Amino acid sequence: GKYSWVDKDTCIACGACGATAPDVYDYDDEGLAEVIYDGDANRGIMAIPDDMYDDLQDACDGCPTDSIKIADEPFAQSE
Numbered sequence: 001g002k003y004s005w006v007d008k009d010t011c012i013a014c015g016a017c018g019a020t021a022p023d024v025y026d027y028d029d030e031g032l033a034e035v036i037y038d039g040d041a042n043r044g045i046m047a048i049p050d051d052m053y054d055d056l057q058d059a060c061d062g063c064p065t066d067s068i069k070i071a072d073e074p075f076a077q078s079e
């Protein structure tokens with residue numbers, strides 16, 4: 001699986017990621033993107049199937065502010 005989260009400090013709510021990978025990215029009340037896959041709540045700890053990796057990569061490549069983080073291991077966040 002892959003793991004992803006969005007850095008809301010740099011996201012400018014452009015809306016591209018949710019259009020590219022709607023099963024993974026949605027938006028909060030301010031329009032900032034967050035990972036919603038499998039209840040992840042933007043923690044970057046829920047495994048996203050490898051067959052969705054193309055969508056993840058497209059979303060990552062399409063983000064104008066490089067706010068989408070993707071890794072092979074779960075992210076460990078302080079919050």
Ligand code: F3S
Nearest residue numbers: 011012014015017063
């Ligand atoms: Fe934000 Fe980038 Fe998505 S700016 S809305 S994370 S494409």
